[in-house]
Amino acid sequence: MAVSANLTKLIDAAAPFWAGEAEVFQTYWDWPRRSRETDRRWLAYQCSKEVWGSGLAPLDKGIFLGPAEELIAAFPKIDTEIDRHKVLDIAEGLYAEFAHYCAFADAYDALALPGEPKLTPHMVKIAWKEDRDLTELRFAHRREHPRLGQRATHFTEGGYCTLFSAGMTLKDRASGPHGRANALIAEACRKVYDDEFGHMLKGIVGLDGEGLTEAEWKLLADISIAQLKARIIMRNAQFSRPLSEARVQEIFAGACAPIEFDYERAKLAA
Numbered sequence: 001m002a003v004s005a006n007l008t009k010l011i012d013a014a015a016p017f018w019a020g021e022a023e024v025f026q027t028y029w030d031w032p033r034r035s036r037e038t039d040r041r042w043l044a045y046q047c048s049k050e051v052w053g054s055g056l057a058p059l060d061k062g063i064f065l066g067p068a069e070e071l072i073a074a075f076p077k078i079d080t081e082i083d084r085h086k087v088l089d090i091a092e093g094l095y096a097e098f099a100h101y102c103a104f105a106d107a108y109d110a111l112a113l114p115g116e117p118k119l120t121p122h123m124v125k126i127a128w129k130e131d132r133d134l135t136e137l138r139f140a141h142r143r144e145h146p147r148l149g150q151r152a153t154h155f156t157e158g159g160y161c162t163l164f165s166a167g168m169t170l171k172d173r174a175s176g177p178h179g180r181a182n183a184l185i186a187e188a189c190r191k192v193y194d195d196e197f198g199h200m201l202k203g204i205v206g207l208d209g210e211g212l213t214e215a216e217w218k219l220l221a222d223i224s225i226a227q228l229k230a231r232i233i234m235r236n237a238q239f240s241r242p243l244s245e246a247r248v249q250e251i252f253a254g255a256c257a258p259i260e261f262d263y264e265r266a267k268l269a270a
């Protein structure tokens with residue numbers, strides 16, 4: 001599928017901020033203050049995102065209960081009011097996000113000491129402040145600009161999967177001080193990566209068919225970048241702040257070399 005000049009521009013504008021998010025993880029893996037506790041904290045926080053959704057779904061339902069209730073409501077209407085593939089899509093989304101929750105919760109539990117309780121979705125219902133800020137920003141964008149706010153939320157979902165691609169590289173570092181944690185994290189990230197690349201593509205596919213005006217493309221870029229910046233702050237806090245405040249500001253000012261968008265994998269032609 002060919003990509004318009006406007007969509008290429010949006011991807012190019014996002015790419016340095018995806019790289020900034022990746023820098024959080026790359027710095028964290030070898031960070032001197034990394035410990036079993038900081039690993040368990042970010043894993044629990046990730047579980048919170050995978051089950052409660054960071055602004056992708058209403059707060060009280062999250063991305064398990066939300067689609068589960070949608071499925072129950074859809075059942076009597078399949079193929080009369082709602083197309084079967086739409087329903088399958090909802091079921092797939094529920095399955096995928098719960099599989100991600102399981103992958104990270106398994107790693108969290110495997111790093112427990114004897115007597116430490118197992119993770120539950122309810123233990124992680126209250127996200128951390130910076131994740132709530134991201135959620136709030138996404139809700140605000142949707143309130144102010146319903147269509148573009150929704151688009152921006154999907155476009156920024158997963159932050160180009162850099163957590164999962166960075167985590168997968170730990171596979172080759174299964175010895176050393178964090179060897180066991182590295183192996184567990186690499187395995188969890190491997191399970192999640194392909195799904196989340198697909199979720200990001202869903203946020204991109206169709207953008208060119210929306211018939212956006214130049215002004216709307218500009219607004220979409222602006223709110224997407226605001227969300228990507230909020231993601232970097234959210235990630236830095238999730239990982240116990242391996243990046244200094246000064247470095248975060250440098251990243252906001254464009255310090256990172258852009259991540260190269262994989263048009264081939266995305267089956268998009270630039």
Ligand SMILES: [Fe+2]
Nearest residue numbers: 050097100196
């Ligand atoms: Fe996920």
Ligand SMILES: [Fe+2]
Nearest residue numbers: 097157196199
């Ligand atoms: Fe997802």
